[in-house]
Amino acid sequence: MRNRFGGFALCLLAAASMGAPVALTAQANYQVIDQWKIGGDGGWDYLLADGPANRLYITHGQKVDAVDTTSGKVVGSITGLHGTHGVALNPDGKLGYISDGGGNAVVVFDRSNLSTVATIAVGTNPDAIIYEPVTKAVWAFNGRSKDASVIDAATNKVVATIALPGKPEFAQVDGQGNLYDNIEDKNVVVKLDAKAKSLVATWPITCDSPSGLAIDTDAHRLFSVCDGKKMAVTDYTSGKQIATATIGDGPDAAGYNAKAKLAFASCGEGVLSVVNAADSSYPTVQTVPTQKRARTMTYDATSDRIYTVTAQFGQAPPATADNPRPRPPVVPGTFTVIVLGRK
Incomplete structure (x- = not known):
């Protein structure tokens, strides 16, 4: 993202x-x-709650942290990644999927022990990722190659690659076989047909x-x-x-x-x-x-x-010609989850 x-x-x-x-x-x-102070180094991207399992998955640099939402403690991590963006969950309760943007891959993991099951090559810099329940497929939206990779969840194989009109951001499914995605650099929302594996509409938004x-x-x-x-x-x-x-x-x-x-x-x-x-x-x-x-x-x-x-x-480093807008570094050990609710 x-x-x-x-x-x-x-x-x-x-x-x-x-x-x-x-x-x-x-x-x-x-x-x-x-x-909840989680700690650790590096940046982060999206997180996903698995309410029935009392678990929170957080993409955190080169790993994904799994947090127990009853205690606020990290119970384990999926490691060996290259720059994570998002997590999707299979409704079977067994498998999860990580968009590993730095590795140009989707990593499949076992939710019972957080071990890696498979690594699937997709497009360049997969970002948003979501499970589509009608076709039982995982969709990875690739930010740099500007396309979507469709993975059959039964075989962990890419079965289609769909070109998009620009850089995709977050996606949603409607449960009826359709997906929707923001195209950040075009100010549009696209609709995709999961069964046909095709782009069917592009809607401009203000x-x-x-x-x-x-x-x-x-x-x-x-x-x-x-x-x-x-x-x-x-x-x-x-x-x-x-x-x-x-x-x-x-x-x-x-x-x-x-x-x-x-x-x-x-x-x-x-x-x-x-x-x-x-x-x-x-x-x-x-x-x-x-x-x-x-x-x-x-x-x-x-x-x-x-x-x-x-x-x-911390303090951002001085700007250079190669890096005119340098990011400030994360202070080690300060990464924190903020929990909001209604008392």
Whole structure:
């Protein structure tokens, strides 16, 4: 994905200033309820909650950490990787899949003992990864080769490669055999047919550099988070953008609570934006302080908890001609999971 721990402008979107109804603000009422210091070195990308198993998978540099969500402790790691981006899970409860961007591969692992089962060559820099349940396939969206690799989960073989119109970001499935993906450099959302293994629609959205994507399969909506403090809401039956919500600055991930009809955006400037998707005006009803650079998140519907990650940073090195925008280094041992919930 993009620079997950970048961005510096403050998000100052208090729910009161948005005119949110008091009752709904109380209904949202998310707050930080815990923090788990994981430690370790290097950057990170996406994380994924496995609610029924009480486990959280976090892509963390050249490994994936598995965290027990009842204790907040790391129970093991999948290692030997080259630069991880995302995790997908097979509903069989046995296997998981990692997009190893630095290795141009998808790594299959055994969830019972975190051992590597297979390494599958895909496109260049696989980023977003998701399991499609109708066709029982894993889709890896390759950021540099601008295509998607389709892997048969029964054989762990690539069965198709689908060209995309630009750089893919996060993806979602609707459970009916369709996938949706943000194309970051074109400001569009694409629809893909899993059975036909083909691109079937390209929908422009008024939203710059869409990255994180959440889905509401009941009302057939997609929530794309973008630069410029925006969240685009798209009807995926028509392909039309139906609304634009105002969120925090520097978002990179999204989530959706189907029961409460709330959409989330994790913002790098240190807030979680909570949007009321039951209201046609899509107001932001909460702006919850988290921590700077906490840009990626996952929502666990089983526990109604949100997990995001960040760390402390040192001083950035001087800019050079080869590296005009150097990143500040992560302070070793400060990598932390922030847990949000409703008390």
